[in-house]
Amino acid sequence: MTDHNRLYRVFVFLLILNSCVTVFFAWVLVFSSLNSDTFAIILALLVVANLIGAGLMSIYSLLKSIMNELKKKIN
Structure with a gap:
């Protein structure tokens, strides 16, 4: 398993x-x-953390798919 x-x-x-x-x-x-x-304050902070985490995961997945496409075009 890679890092x-x-x-x-x-x-x-x-x-x-x-x-x-x-x-x-x-x-x-x-x-x-x-x-x-x-x-309510704790809940709001947790919801914001969930949104940030989901956004970061989406960006990571998008960048990973772009890198895979670039690798396919290079090879």
């Missing part, structure tokens, strides 16, 4: 883990009577 594949798998794992934590905090925010401002 790029390992990095991609770790990145996917972290994005899935972040999504699970986001769902948990959303559940706590909806069904809890705790300080909702704090949970």
Whole structure:
């Protein structure tokens, strides 16, 4: 396994883990009577982190496919 594949798998794992934590905090925010401002801020930060992670993954996949096409044209 190359370093790029390992990095991609770790990145996917972290994005899935972040999504699970986001769902948990959303559940706590909806069904809890705790300080909702704090949970709302944490939830907003987690959603932003998910969006950034998904965007980075899309850019990585796009660049990887472009590099594969360039390799095919060179060979």
